[in-house]
Amino acid sequence: MATSLLTDAEITDALQTLPGWQRDGASIVRTAKLPDFVAAVSVVDRVAEDAEAADHHPDIDIRYNTLTFRLSTHSEGGLTAKDTDLAAQISDRITTAGG
Numbered sequence: 001m002a003t004s005l006l007t008d009a010e011i012t013d014a015l016q017t018l019p020g021w022q023r024d025g026a027s028i029v030r031t032a033k034l035p036d037f038v039a040a041v042s043v044v045d046r047v048a049e050d051a052e053a054a055d056h057h058p059d060i061d062i063r064y065n066t067l068t069f070r071l072s073t074h075s076e077g078g079l080t081a082k083d084t085d086l087a088a089q090i091s092d093r094i095t096t097a098g099g
Helices: 008-016 036-054 081-096
Strands: 023-024 027-033 061-064 064-071
Touching: 008 023, 008 081, 027 081, 036 061, 036 064, 036 081, 064 081
Parallel strands: none
Antiparallel strands: 023 027, 027 064, 061 064
16 A cells, blocks of 8 residues: 655654654654663664564664664655654654663
8 A cells, every 4th residue: 555755844844743853865864872782672672563563664773872763665765654653653662761
């Protein structure tokens, strides 16, 4: 099922409710520092569960206690509500873990 691309205005509005997230072309990106490596990997584990449930998977970079998440709906060629919805879940996971 196709998902509609968000307009520039919709992306701007969504980013206002997603602290720490920034637009990078056809993606949104957030980098977060967690208390330690174990906390960072725990966030990745929780995000993996959320991503599987949503059938929407972020690109994740792990550097010790620093995580970078990149979201884009590749099948649509840009940003959709799937990205902003998962970004909000990722933000909740980061906050819960102390990031």
